[in-house]
Amino acid sequence: MSFTRADVEIISREDGFRGFYRLDVLQLRHRLFDGGWGPVLRRELFVRHDAVCVLPYDPWLDQLVLIEQVRVGALEKSDSPWMLELVAGLIDTDEAPEQVAHREAQEEAGLTLLSLHPITRYFPSPGGSDERVYLYCALVDSRGAGGIHGLAEEGEDIRVSLWPRAEAITAVEDGRIDNAASIIALQWLQLHAERLRAEAGPQP
Incomplete structure (x- = not known):
């Protein structure tokens, strides 16, 4: 039935x-x-508005870009509420998910996305929330990435850091990365990284 x-x-x-x-x-x-x-x-x-989450991945250097910011949901259940995450934002206008991905990459990490690869769409907590997440991996040139980003008018204070792929996977395994979108995206990347690297061509 x-x-x-x-x-x-x-x-x-x-x-x-x-x-x-x-x-x-x-x-x-x-x-x-x-x-x-x-x-x-x-x-x-x-x-909630639907959300877009993006894992920026540099296939030429085999490293990815993660952001870190304080999260109120982790205040009482984690040693530190500063979480390592993907670039992310809400779809709160008539923008397509892909447009949100490009905008948030610029705002939160100063990145230009070269290509977007859909991973999946999922409901993170359907027992009590209607939010749906659009999850992507994006190819980027990570040279020069880093620093503090975010919109001051929205109270954002976002630290950007570079991670070798192997180290990011280890951070999932030991619990340093413990939010759903990042875990799903990194597991997907482990399955598809070699293909992405082979298809990327010369570094731009």
Whole structure:
């Protein structure tokens, strides 16, 4: 049996909170695997813009560019809330995901993306959030990358650093890199790095 959105009945949807983010309170019921309809459930839905995450990879030097910034979600569950991450941003206008990728690479890391390679789209926390992430790997010329970046008007303080691919994979294995988008992208890169390097051609 295959279900669709038609197999969920939203009985009511009310405002729970409105700020930078949004929380909706839903009353709903859905069809059951063994037939019929289940009971009415109350669920809070964290409504977020979809996100774009990009792993900048230099195939000529076999190294990648990571950023580091403070993350409020890690304040109480990590020794340090400064997280090693991918370049990322929200789709909060009518921009396509690819446009967001190029814009955020400039703003957060001072990088020009030479080509974009889609990795996947996924829901990071579908039990309570509607956010979907568009995940990419991008080829870059990493020579000269580094320093502090970000938009001052948005309170961003972003440190950019270069990582040999092998060292970044080790950082995943030992837990220094512990956010989903970075882990997924780096695992993908391990599977595809040699192909990307072979196809890259001469360094621009």
